[in-house]
Amino acid sequence: MKTYDVIVIGAGNGGLAAAATCARAGLSTLLLERHNIPGGSASSFVRGRFEFEPSLHELAGIGTPEDPGSIEQFFNRIEAEADWHKDNSTFRLIVPAKEGDTDTFVNENGVEVTIDARMPVGFENFSRKLDEIVPGSYESAMKAFDLSTRMFKAFDAIGDMSDPKKIFSILGEVPDFMRMTSHTLNEGLDALGMPKKAQDIFSTYWCYMGSPGSRFDFLYYMAVLHSYVKSGTGIPDKRSHEMSLAIDKVIRDNGGDIWYNSEVTRIIMQDGKPAGVVINGEKKVFGKRFICNSYPYVAFRDLFNIEDVPEKQLKMLNTRENAVALTTVYLGMNKTKEELGIKDYSVFIAPCSDSDEQFSLVNDYFSGYCIINCLNEIIPDCTPEGTCQLFLTSMTHGDVMRDIRPQDYKKFKTKVAKDMIETCEKALNISITPYIEEIEIALPPTFCRYLNTPLGTPYGYFLDKWDSMIPRTIQYMKDQPFDNFLFCGATQERGDGYGCAYHTGEKAGNLTVKAFKEGK
Amino acid sequence: MASTIKSLKAKKFLPMLSDRQNRFENGASKLPNFSDQASVIAKALHPKRQYLTVESVKDMAEDCKSYSLVPDPERGTQELAYFGAGKYLTVFETIDGMPVTRAYSISSSPKDSLNGKYVLTIKLVDGGLMSRYIFDTWKEGSKVEVSAPSGNFEYQPLRDASTVVCLAGGSGITPFISMANAVADGDEDFNMILLYGSRNSKNILFKDELDELCKKCDKIKVVLVLSEEKRAAKGTEKGFITAELIQKYAPENEPYSVFICGPQQMYAFLDAELKRLNLEKKFIRHEMFGEFHNPASQADYPEGIPETVKIKVTIQDQTYTVEGSSSDSVMQILEKNKIAVPARCRSGECGFCHSRLISGKVYVPKDLEYRRLADYKFGCIHPCCSFPLTDLEINVPVAK
Numbered sequence: 023m024k025t026y027d028v029i030v031i032g033a034g035n036g037g038l039a040a041a042a043t044c045a046r047a048g049l050s051t052l053l054l055e056r057h058n059i060p061g062g063s064a065s066s067f068v069r070g071r072f073e074f075e076p077s078l079h080e081l082a083g084i085g086t087p088e089d090p091g092s093i094e095q096f097f098n099r100i101e102a103e104a105d106w107h108k109d110n111s112t113f114r115l116i117v118p119a120k121e122g123d124t125d126t127f128v129n130e131n132g133v134e135v136t137i138d139a140r141m142p143v144g145f146e147n148f149s150r151k152l153d154e155i156v157p158g159s160y161e162s163a164m165k166a167f168d169l170s171t172r173m174f175k176a177f178d179a180i181g182d183m184s185d186p187k188k189i190f191s192i193l194g195e196v197p198d199f200m201r202m203t204s205h206t207l208n209e210g211l212d213a214l215g216m217p218k219k220a221q222d223i224f225s226t227y228w229c230y231m232g233s234p235g236s237r238f239d240f241l242y243y244m245a246v247l248h249s250y251v252k253s254g255t256g257i258p259d260k261r262s263h264e265m266s267l268a269i270d271k272v273i274r275d276n277g278g279d280i281w282y283n284s285e286v287t288r289i290i291m292q293d294g295k296p297a298g299v300v301i302n303g304e305k306k307v308f309g310k311r312f313i314c315n316s317y318p319y320v321a322f323r324d325l326f327n328i329e330d331v332p333e334k335q336l337k338m339l340n341t342r343e344n345a346v347a348l349t350t351v352y353l354g355m356n357k358t359k360e361e362l363g364i365k366d367y368s369v370f371i372a373p374c375s376d377s378d379e380q381f382s383l384v385n386d387y388f389s390g391y392c393i394i395n396c397l398n399e400i401i402p403d404c405t406p407e408g409t410c411q412l413f414l415t416s417m418t419h420g421d422v423m424r425d426i427r428p429q430d431y432k433k434f435k436t437k438v439a440k441d442m443i444e445t446c447e448k449a450l451n452i453s454i455t456p457y458i459e460e461i462e463i464a465l466p467p468t469f470c471r472y473l474n475t476p477l478g479t480p481y482g483y484f485l486d487k488w489d490s491m492i493p494r495t496i497q498y499m500k501d502q503p504f505d506n507f508l509f510c511g512a513t514q515e516r517g518d519g520y521g522c523a524y525h526t527g528e529k530a531g532n533l534t535v536k537a538f539k540e541g542k
Numbered sequence: 543m544a545s546t547i548k549s550l551k552a553k554k555f556l557p558m559l560s561d562r563q564n565r566f567e568n569g570a571s572k573l574p575n576f577s578d579q580a581s582v583i584a585k586a587l588h589p590k591r592q593y594l595t596v597e598s599v600k601d602m603a604e605d606c607k608s609y610s611l612v613p614d615p616e617r618g619t620q621e622l623a624y625f626g627a628g629k630y631l632t633v634f635e636t637i638d639g640m641p642v643t644r645a646y647s648i649s650s651s652p653k654d655s656l657n658g659k660y661v662l663t664i665k666l667v668d669g670g671l672m673s674r675y676i677f678d679t680w681k682e683g684s685k686v687e688v689s690a691p692s693g694n695f696e697y698q699p700l701r702d703a704s705t706v707v708c709l710a711g712g713s714g715i716t717p718f719i720s721m722a723n724a725v726a727d728g729d730e731d732f733n734m735i736l737l738y739g740s741r742n743s744k745n746i747l748f749k750d751e752l753d754e755l756c757k758k759c760d761k762i763k764v765v766l767v768l769s770e771e772k773r774a775a776k777g778t779e780k781g782f783i784t785a786e787l788i789q790k791y792a793p794e795n796e797p798y799s800v801f802i803c804g805p806q807q808m809y810a811f812l813d814a815e816l817k818r819l820n821l822e823k824k825f826i827r828h829e830m831f832g833e834f835h836n837p838a839s840q841a842d843y844p845e846g847i848p849e850t851v852k853i854k855v856t857i858q859d860q861t862y863t864v865e866g867s868s869s870d871s872v873m874q875i876l877e878k879n880k881i882a883v884p885a886r887c888r889s890g891e892c893g894f895c896h897s898r899l900i901s902g903k904v905y906v907p908k909d910l911e912y913r914r915l916a917d918y919k920f921g922c923i924h925p926c927c928s929f930p931l932t933d934l935e936i937n938v939p940v941a942k
Contacts, residue, residue: 059893066914068912068914165547169547200552201550202547204551204552204554213547215544260919261916263916267916267922281940322573328572337568339569340572347580421579424577428587443700457824459701460701467583468584471584476576476581489565493558497563
């Protein structure tokens with residue numbers, strides 16, 4: 023039987039990108055996936071007459087035809103084909119008033135709130151809008167975007183570099199880059215003199231990476247916000263399943279093999295290094311190099327003899343914290359968005375405005391923090407006539423499940439979903455429940471089932487200030503377990519997100535290709 | 543002083559790098575051990591396979607038996623997966639070298655599964671391969687292999703009305719027996735009005751259990767509907783389940799859901815009846831259609847299709863070329879050629895058999911069309927409900 027040049031374990035976004043990169047470079051490539059379809063989080067599912075987007079809120083990396091963003095560039099680079107719909111809004115943040123709040127007003131929905139910020143695309147527009155809501159914040163916001171614009175070039179230049187010396191030479195030229203990456207989001211915005219309330223609005227996207235203002239580094243947050251505000255976002259026409267099948271096709275068209283329902287259950291070691299895999303407990307396949315899209319903890323626990331795992335890897339597992347988890351509710355509605363009274367694609371409903379306070383609530387099964395998305399706002403005909411689909415997301419921690427028994431789970435799911443739906447109904451002053459035609463609820467166990475991650479986190483490791491993106495990037499090679507076995511996906515330098523996972527997969531793919539070229 | 547980024551120290555950066563590695567250096571050198579109930583729940587509810595033993599067999603009626611199944615710890619199943627009433631198990635068997643699967647609704651209650659028991663109530667189907675095999679071979683002590691509980695035919699309080707009119711035809715009673723028990727046990731909370739159609743009083747399944755449930759729980763009402771009886775006994779109806787009959791028993795001034803489970807011809811009949819009641823679509827839910835046969839009977843089935851077709855199938859690194867009848871689904875053709883295919887619902891719905899069509903054309907009955915949008919774009923099919931119109935080349939995941 024043939025020995026593959028590279029075996030990629032897991033067809034999540036990272037694994038797909040890695041396999042596509044290797045196959046396109048002419049390496050004999052085998053991609054193995056335990057599920058029957060590709061994508062991991064990037065997928066879709068059908069209930070009744072609705073097809074739901076399971077995880078994607080929006081892609082910040084689409085850009086415009088003239089100035090394509092990172093994901094569009096990646097798709098172009100590997101010649102994968104997906105159709106995008108553009109969204110020219112960013113977010114709307116609503117913080118409903120609580121008892122004792124003084125600074126309140128009644129918004130267009132007739133709800134008493136302390137914040138209702140519908141933020142536009144474009145740095146100038148965004149900053150001006152912020153200033154309208156919090157006078158005196160314009161200048162600081164523009165300074166932040168000026169920094170991010172300058173930093174973005176360095177950020178891009180680092181790209182998939184793995185040689186620390188090269189990275190340092192870029193950093194050395196931009197001291198502000200070092201300032202930003204070594205300080206938190208809160209410290210950065212304080213330094214720019216942004217009023218607190220404006221900071222709260224400015225920090226809204228912290229939850230996409232799961233790290234709040236006092237722990238998320240300023241540089242990475244600005245890179246994220248920058249990519250959203252610069253030119254808006256995109257959504258694939260046929261849910262994320264389209265993106266995953268598009269990359270699946272690229273891999274096959276370039277001679278790569280993809281085996282679904284093929285779970286790696288063991289790594290075969292030879293001379294202290296991975297040399298092959300056992301699939302579904304029976305079939306052995308050998309390879310020269312490996313790229314692993316699984317979580318290191320899961321891989322080392324399930325695939326290796328513990329004595330074969332480099333000590334540093336175990337130490338890393340004991341040092342790093344698993345990131346937050348999510349609860350999501352998918353609703354097929356038998357009314358249109360107009361009939362329901364929904365006017366925005368993406369509304370963040372927060373029980374309080376400070377990101378750290380919001381973060382402290384995730385240890386409850388439902389924090390009152392909920393994002394509501396209506397895909398029909400971007401793709402009007404994504405559901406049959408007279409209907410629409412809604413997608414609710416809240417953050418939680420996998421550990422909130424600690425006292426739930428399997429037999430309690432169904433009722434618990436319904437209770438969480440009910441709380442989330444009612445929170446949205448109240449905050450938007452609309453009625454949702456009577457019009458639910460289809461509902462599906464995903465809690466951390468659902469994510470465990472489909473993603474096989476510890477505590478159901480889809481976010482990898484907590485992006486803490488000591489374990490932030492740039493140090494992870496510089497030390498990437500140092501942190502890999504074997505010279506022929508690289509990790510990719512949400513546990514790597516950029517944390518979660520489709521673009522981040524594609525990036526780490528492509529990088530691992532390129533490093534693998536390079537190793538072959540250098541005859542290693 | 544003007545607010546500027548320059549007030550932050552750039553030299554904080556380099557020490558971050560050594561700090562990070564130092565922290566790692568101080569970590570413990572063992573696999574972390576933390577409780578992860580989320581993963582425990584996922585594994586408990588969705589085992590890859592369940593290995594069971596037939597504990598007892600009970601005659602339910604002519605050509606209908608109930609099989610009590612218990613875990614077989616020797617083959618690795620310690621406990622049964624808990625389930626929501628209405629779910630099915632896919633049974634895996636090998637008959638004359640042919641891998642065969644069938645989905646059967648669980649007729650026992652969710653609570654019974656916690657006590658280590660599932661019941662499958664199986665009717666012998668005319669010409670049915672699996673039911674015949676089960677009738678002939680499943681005895682006390684037989685070893686059986688099934689999937690995790692699957693399917694979406696369940697009560698959902700946020701979606702369904704507080705009263706459900708359940709329409710059962712023949713052995714389609716099985717998921718409703720489980721639901722009725724779940725209501726009586728307090729595991730589900732809704733008012734159940736069960737209209738249960740049978741041919742005659744001899745064919746009624748679970749008669750005693752239904753009487754018992756009605757006595758025990760005032761949320762359950764059962765009306766027997768007998769099509770071949772000349773006279774309706776007290777409390778029963780004669781004839782078929784119709785719109786009028788549903789109206790007669792459904793609540794008058796409040797919304798109600800309708801759940802339907804029965805033979806395929808019943809779905810077509812009841813869909814027409816329900817249309818007359820003008821119910822919202824959200825209030826009508828069908829159990830899965832079941833395996834589809836005789837595609838040529840469909841109005842939109844094309845003409846001039848060859849009787850036999852060749853299929854070239856690749857599974858992992860194996861490629862086979864087989865022949866079969868164009869009136870069989872791709873899945874059936876492969877199975878008849880002794881090739882195992884991933885299979886669960888066999889009704890198009892679950893997508894577990896998701897495969898890639900490399901070349902050729904297939905026919906998919908429109909009621910069984912549950913593919914994802916991108917599947918059309920990239921040529922993916924569900925072999926369980928795809929009927930070959932030409933020779934095919936396909937790539938199928940390995941059976942699991």
